[in-house]
Amino acid sequence: MSQVPDNRGLMMYWAFDEGSGARALESVSKTHDDIQYVFKQAEFTEPRDPQWRQGVLGSGLLFDGYSTFVAHRVNTGDSNGEPGFLTALSIGVWVAPRSYEWGEGGKLASIVNRYNMDRKQGYLLGMFRHGSWSFQVGLEGGAWAEIWSPDGCELPKNEWSYVSAVFDGNQGEMKLYLNGSEIASTALPRGSRLTEAVDSDLLIGKNNHSSRLAKAFSLHMFSGIIDELKIYNRVLSAEEVVVAYRHVLDSAHGGVRPSLKYDEIKLDRTPLLSDRHRPQYHVSPPAHWMNEPHAPIYFDGKYHLFYQHNPLGPFFHQIHWGHWVSEDLVHWRDLPVALAPEKDQLAPDGIWSGSATYDADGLPVLFFTAGNDSASPNQSVALARSTYSRDGDPDLVNWVKHPEPLIVQKKGIGAFGDFRDPFVWKDDDGWYALVGSGMEGEGGAALAFASKDMLNWTYKGPLYHADLQKFPYLGPIWELPVLLPLGTDKQGVNKHLLLVSPVGKGADVEVFYWIGRLDKENLSFIPDQEKPQLIDVGDFHFTGPSGMVDPKTGRKIIFTIAQGERTPELEYKSGWAHNGGLPLSVYLRDDGRLGIEPIQELQSLRGEKRLSLRNKSLAETNVRLREVQGDMLEIQLEIEPCSAKRFGIKVRRTPDGEEETQLYYDANQSMLLVDRTKTTLHPGERCGGIQGGKLELPGENLKLHLYLDRSMVEAYANGLKSLTTRVYPSRMDALGLEIWGDGELTVKTLDIWDMQAIW
Template sequence: MSRINGDQGLVMHWAFDEGTGASTLESVSEVRDDIQYVFNQAEFTEQSGPQWRPGVAGNGLLFDGYSTSIVHSVNEEDTQLDQESASALSIGVWVAPRFYDWGYEGKLTAIVNRHHMERKQGYLLGMFRHGSWSFQVGLEGGDWRELWSPDGYELPKNEWSYVNAVFDGTFGTIKLYLNGSEIASTNLPSGSRLAEAFGTDLLIGKNNHSSLLAGVFSLQMFSGIIDELKIYNRALSAEEVAASYQHVLDSAHGGVHPRVPYDEIKLDRTPLLTDRHRPQYHVSPPAHWMNEPHAPIYFDGQYHLFYQHNPLGPFFYHIHWGHWVSKDLVHWRDLPVALAPAKDQLAPDGIWSGSATYDADGLPVLFFTAGNDSASPNQSVALARSTYAQDGDPDLVHWVKHPEPLIVQKQGIGAFGDFRDPFVWKDDDGWFALVGSGIEGEGGAALGFASQDMLNWTYKGPFYQADIQKYPYLGPIWELPVLLPLGTDKQGQHKHLLLVSPVGKGADVEVFYWIGQLDTHNLSFLPDQEEPELIDVGDFHFTGPSGMVDPKTGRKIIFTIAQGDRTSELEYQSGWAHNGGLPLSVYLREDGRLGIEPIQELQSLRGTQRLSIRDNSLAEANLSLKDVRGDMLEIQVELEPRHTTQLGIKVRCTPDGDEETLLYYDFNEAKLWVDRTKTTRHPGEKCSGVQGGKLELLGENLKLHIYLDRSMVEAYANGLKSLTTRVYPSRKDALGLEIWGDGEPLIKSMEIWNMQSIW
């Protein structure tokens, strides 16, 4: 971009016009600065440089929110803030923020800074919660001054803003400009001078004193696009700022304020597609962090599924609602974040888990846990409505929050301060809600509420609660209660399935369930047996339940998070954390037990059939398996033990057996196990040991339905239990399979297919 008035006093200028590569030119000094970016060196995916995007003039640099930054070393003899120039400083920069930081420890997300606040030295231009922004300077004499954007002048997400900050020490003013117009000013003592931040580098996109999370993640890092950063050692006039803004509009955008197409700024899953551990046919965010998927709903020919998401990086921090849409529950499309914390008194601090249902007109609504740390308790139940009635958008991209919480916990209702994850459904009698909580001194509980209009709710008492003395593993608090109808049993009784996830001291954080009867009149639940059961025995890899009744088929479908089981260091290096489990159909079996099976639509992902054998011996089957290798496979196998006591299959095996994962059943113990003692030799991976649990086969052959998807292993046994686990082999040749047993079993049948990516 050409310089305004010759850019008198310009001491630094980053045009970000490279468009490729891992360095950028500061054109005044002609110093080329390295761009820090996680995939400059990549262990698990292909090496790739930082992401570049169209800028306001030429190109701009996309900052990912957790790893992208620029360090520009400043020599002390530089003239940027020398004795002649310390009396003035101006910064101009174009920014398009993608997401806002939560503002941990009150620190700014830095756009550009060279400061030391404790010493009251240097300068900092950055953003804060919900798009507010500030210019802050340290003055000689030990004074720290801050000028903040007024209400209504926040920097909008996914849009370009031209930001200017001007310090004029001679006349004693600091001014902020947005899009060429002054929006704020403050007075200083005339003759003020900036205090030099000696020994401090200039950083772009990262705070000089960022907070550290989990010892790994630097917070307060910019997420979005930056372009045309200029720093002057003089005070720009209002006319110069306006002219600089107008120059960009006139020279590159026909006099109109530039726009940012969403596809140019959205989170991009492309760099992760070659990650050898990232699942390819399990639902996942485009990048960064997710925990549980939730609020499934079918509307206008499409399934919608939301998820807990930190879009700033692969760590648990500032939770939004991510959003996918699908026509078949298998192939999903990424949509923009549906709900985000906002500058309001409803949910400024987090949009936590919830559910979806329909309003009186049959339109989708979302119930969520509103996080407001200024309130007590800081969790309440809130509502968001789709704009479908106004815009007819079948993707349901836009949602409007009801301004007030619908259900606020009062003393005496559950465990005060633990009140979250509403599960809401509608029937002919109105709307009903379960909220996760506990009963003081008595253990976890799901609390029941009822409404005739979806807005005004009445507490009906505990829907169901645990006896913590009898079942201490059910913990003091329950999260994510889910209630699904299962149909009628042989005696003509209507049965329901209740799922909960215990948390807190002594809790076993798994998905527990009861089958029982719903008392709609009293809004309570009577289980068939007091002791709960597990759906999955894989030890904290099948968690975070949500569920729906599929209007198309009548099936009852469960969604879960498949926990990643990795260190923060590896999640940083990988750029992602966690994914969804496969959608699971649950039903009431003839014998009264809960039946589980992956949804049939997954068969659409089958590619080449790699194997189909019948009635083979162990040796014959393993000979056939020699040529079958892969990390994206579907396997169906029926094994007849014939006096074998332990029987199963090894997956993700290296040819020499150095790395392998063993799934097996112990017929004496009636337990399904996974042995991960040899899963990986990588020194940083956590997956190890032996995990499993009870599975009563009652004389049946062992029937395993296994899905391998990179690091995901899901085994469904006899339609009764699943075992979900994670594997991260260090070796790329860990792709083999082998039937394993301690006797001479009969391989009744075995079929294997390659599986295709959904992305």
């Protein structure tokens, strides 16, 4: 029978045993504190309470990393508002961190705090970068004292740890304990007193003085589960700390440290499934932020796709590699983060975009951009290997980084300081890499490298760089270069596809491409025409390209991010930002142009066929279309224009037409366009205006293949161009469809299916 902790001097205690609801009991004062959580007053999904999980004793509270916190009013100080003083303070708490914060401004992601740094008042217990943690107090006389966890005593992710911090003013000591063992101590002047912060609430999970990002997000918030938080106004001895630790182990866990299943702490997509704007058959993270998907690879019967991810919240910060796996490129499963910044000299400051290929044994490897702000340049190319050969990891969950960068940019190689997004492939002669950069004063470039062993690389010069004077919209830097073989044209010439994403001053951030020849001996690319082309004309919604040759089918498949185009305030409210576009198959047409089409596997998502028409007039078609409502649809449409010069389809339309989005073709201008001037009445949404681009259809009918997935609209026209856009109607009845034109037209074919969710 374990000893029971001595609760003399207990000032505050949160057991977090409610297990449901939106309040947490502080047991000493019998105060029920409100738990703040973004979805308590949800605008786009069903309101719900904060998330509770299994704790070390009873339940624990899950903190989402950006919106969840508890505020507790503490009455201290005298009647004149002068601060009170404590000669002793002890804190004990069980924590299971899910993610580490970057540590903007040197501030801690708070576990519990009530402090004012400017006045040197109060106390703060929290985490810093890579799992290090600290206890800090303001002392009488204006001093600020800190004690930090030593190397090797970081708090592990997805595991329970018992953290104790002790301030002993009389003896002049501060101590840290981890899982019952003392790990650090520091001396203070004997007789020190902690000055209480009279103007602050006690906050659990949020820093009293957090930095702000994009005016909407508070940084320095705890991500993970907290349980059994106790605060004493006396010094707990080392023996008492052990008793508190052992009591939990012995009373509920058979004497061993509590275990935590990953499913208990992982990011949960459940609250977002009913979000009326969040796509349900497009690939997306379970929650929070993503930008480009990348590093697609096929291995052992499964497709893997990774993505740039901030697991802390729906904002761009502290980027990791998220990970999905699929057997059909359509239905995906969420896997744990594959790569994260760590306390090393390789990539402590970010794991940026890259690609995947195979090593000499045919095992998958990841090439990534390693972010290290202490190095110059702060970007290099690094490698991670799967543990598959060691442990047979079937989902490739575990990856081990090669300890040193493989390719480090030297001055004279590209635009110094801009060197990222390696695209690597292997053939019988070795490995080849493209790295996004620029040529000083000459514009963006894809730099080429070669290796015989995958570890030692030789610079071969720029694979290709464009004339910035002729094409200023191609920008000074290129990101995310992708090179895919397209096969031979009708003349028997072997062709490749080069994709880039321009950034920097004057750049048009779209996916531009060239078709041309690869000179493998010199690692250079000769385009068929100097002017670049666009795959998508939706204006910035189709970005962040990556690509692969599918070993199963030989198809060349492109993946992209579908930008969300929302304000930070709306991304805060919704809890997510961005998703992937549908996978596209690209190929060389007989006429030498690039063909694009969504992969055929998407047909597996078709549900009920809602409508099938042939050779109908505009009026006849629209009568039948009144039967069809939906925001998750696949539509195949062919229009013969007759006398019409502008014609197309309205989607996400209210019955009165107050909200609608028009997709159409302008034959006079040879333009594929979307008109979003009536897309939404919501005052905060950004979507609006008219976007589009060139689409030459000499003598052809307009053939549209559309996918509606809540806020996603993707239109594929005649196998030549896509138009990706976003729509966020304010009205729940914006579900209608209507064909329209400025003259006579015939609907040659119209087929509509309901589409099923993949999650």
